[in-house]
Amino acid sequence: MESLKQKFAEKAIALYQELREINKAHGDLKVDEVTLGQITGGARSIKMMLWETSQLDAIKGIRFRGYSIPELKELLPSGPQGEPKPEGLFWLMLTGEIPTAAEVDGLTADWHARAGVPDQVFKTLDSLPEDTHPMTQFTIGIMAMQPTSIFERRYAEGMPKSEYWDAVYEDSMNLIARLPRVAAYIYRRAFKGGKHIAPDTTLDYSANYAHMLGSDDEDFRSLMRLYLTIHADHEGGNASAHTVNLVGSTLSDPYLSFAAGMNALAGPLHGLANQEVIKWIFEMIEALGTDRPTKEQIADYVNNTLAEGKVIPGYGHAVLREPDPRFTAQRKFAEQYIKDSNLITTVWNIFDVVPPILEGLGKVKNPWPNVDAHSGALLVHYGFREYSYYTVLFGVSRALGVLAAGIWSRALGMPLERPKSVTSDWLKAQVNK
Numbered sequence: 369m370e371s372l373k374q375k376f377a378e379k380a381i382a383l384y385q386e387l388r389e390i391n392k393a394h395g396d397l398k399v400d401e402v403t404l405g406q407i408t409g410g411a412r413s414i415k416m417m418l419w420e421t422s423q424l425d426a427i428k429g430i431r432f433r434g435y436s437i438p439e440l441k442e443l444l445p446s447g448p449q450g451e452p453k454p455e456g457l458f459w460l461m462l463t464g465e466i467p468t469a470a471e472v473d474g475l476t477a478d479w480h481a482r483a484g485v486p487d488q489v490f491k492t493l494d495s496l497p498e499d500t501h502p503m504t505q506f507t508i509g510i511m512a513m514q515p516t517s518i519f520e521r522r523y524a525e526g527m528p529k530s531e532y533w534d535a536v537y538e539d540s541m542n543l544i545a546r547l548p549r550v551a552a553y554i555y556r557r558a559f560k561g562g563k564h565i566a567p568d569t570t571l572d573y574s575a576n577y578a579h580m581l582g583s584d585d586e587d588f589r590s591l592m593r594l595y596l597t598i599h600a601d602h603e604g605g606n607a608s609a610h611t612v613n614l615v616g617s618t619l620s621d622p623y624l625s626f627a628a629g630m631n632a633l634a635g636p637l638h639g640l641a642n643q644e645v646i647k648w649i650f651e652m653i654e655a656l657g658t659d660r661p662t663k664e665q666i667a668d669y670v671n672n673t674l675a676e677g678k679v680i681p682g683y684g685h686a687v688l689r690e691p692d693p694r695f696t697a698q699r700k701f702a703e704q705y706i707k708d709s710n711l712i713t714t715v716w717n718i719f720d721v722v723p724p725i726l727e728g729l730g731k732v733k734n735p736w737p738n739v740d741a742h743s744g745a746l747l748v749h750y751g752f753r754e755y756s757y758y759t760v761l762f763g764v765s766r767a768l769g770v771l772a773a774g775i776w777s778r779a780l781g782m783p784l785e786r787p788k789s790v791t792s793d794w795l796k797a798q799v800n801k
């Protein structure tokens with residue numbers, strides 16, 4: 369059986385040649401125009417990077433190598449209850465091909481073999497105050513693994529450019545393999561009195577992570593498979609992916625660039641919104657004195673939040689203009705696996721209430737829920753109430769997409785990223801031209 373690395377190398381070498389020719393023949397072809405509003409408005413929609421692993425459509429949502437989430441649920445090798453394994457998605461992102469079950473099992477085994485975490489990482493984490501935010505612990509844990517970077521060592525030894533992708537591949541595979549252990553260690557340290565659980569190498573990536581967190585519930589394993597699959601990638605322009613891409617373009621190794629991206633994911637307008645959503649719901653339940661608020665009560669609470677000048681977490685999106693298919697996938701999961709949960713019913717009632725209110729403000733471009741609107745309620749259902757941890761789970765998943773994309777970037781010989789900035793005087797001069 370051809371290894372993932374061999375398969376990737378074949379595809380990447382062919383695309384590298386093709387892109388070189390396209391660039392030579394059509395490098396001056398105009399593919400976009402930039403408005404003043406895009407410069408002052410967070411660079412929305414400006415096409416400025418190559419990202420092979422997934423592409424976002426404002427209406428249809430994310431597609432991984434052309435496949436929608438429902439299609440991936442059908443096609444990717446799955447766990448016993450039918451939820452796709454993220455190992456398969458990683459394979460797809462690197463090769464463009466749906467793997468066989470045997471290929472996915474091989475990748476699971478490869479990651480188990482690479483999963484040893486240096487002791488120094490645990491010592492570093494143990495030196496932090498226990499109440500350090502889990503995302504801060506996560507980036508510190510990733511940085512503590514950086515001294516094992518193969519890319520850094522080989523670069524210092526004079527590695528030629530043609531081998532960069534190989535070293536990035538090795539680092540990325542090792543990092544992905546180790547992340548669940550580090551992430552579970554942070555959880556058990558912060559919330560379970562430091563009683564750690566050893567990995568179980570008979571389990572797949574998601575079930576093993578669930579196991580080390582403290583759950584061997586079959587439904588929770590299925591949730592983890594789905595969760596780690598759907599959060600993995602959202603094309604290249606989102607803040608965490610773009611950060612990994614930017615930092616990686618300087619030839620910082622995958623540990624350095626992934627840690628940088630996790631610092632972006634830790635912001636409340638991005639990945640941390642999943643923590644903010646459940647915090648906001650818990651505060652609403654507390655304020656209203658009921659764990660099954662009516663839609664009228666929810667509407668009042670939403671209006672109060674807006675009146676306080678705050679955003680409704682889990683709603684809106686920089687690109688999407690319809691309900692996020694990742695929200696829908698989680699809702700379907702809840703409909704299938706969970707009966708009668710007040711919290712999940714509340715999430716669905718919020719979905720009925722919030723969009724018309726946001727639309728009524730007249731300025732929100734997308735009133736619909738994003739991925740973060742649903743994830744916390746599912747985690748609470750399975751006993752994980754410690755919401756400050758949730759973005760770490762998101763980060764473990766995001767590693768799959770951004771590191772696969774990083775391997776592609778080095779294989780395609782992508783240069784240092786360096787867009788242009790302008791001053792307000794320059795903008796004014798354009799207006800007055």
Ligand SMILES: CC(=O)SCCNC(=O)CCNC(=O)[C@H](O)C(C)(C)COP(=O)(O)OP(=O)(O)OC[C@H]1O[C@@H](n2cnc3c(N)ncnc32)[C@H](O)[C@@H]1OP(=O)(O)O
Nearest residue numbers: 637638639641679680681682683684685686731732733738
């Ligand atoms: C994994 C992810 O990263 S998904 C996104 C997670 N983030 C959240 O859920 C946080 C809540 N949502 C938001 O803050 C925004 O919708 C963002 C950051 C996701 C997108 O921001 P933008 O692209 O700037 O949104 P948009 O163009 O619609 O913003 C226009 C106005 O509507 C406001 N708005 C957008 N979404 C919301 C919301 N959920 N609640 C209240 N106001 C909102 C913006 O704050 C902005 O107001 P302003 O002009 O007074 O500053």
Ligand SMILES: O=C([O-])CC(=O)C(=O)O
Nearest residue numbers: 601602605606607686738
């Ligand atoms: O695409 C974005 O800007 C944010 C997002 O949903 C993600 O990164 O998953």
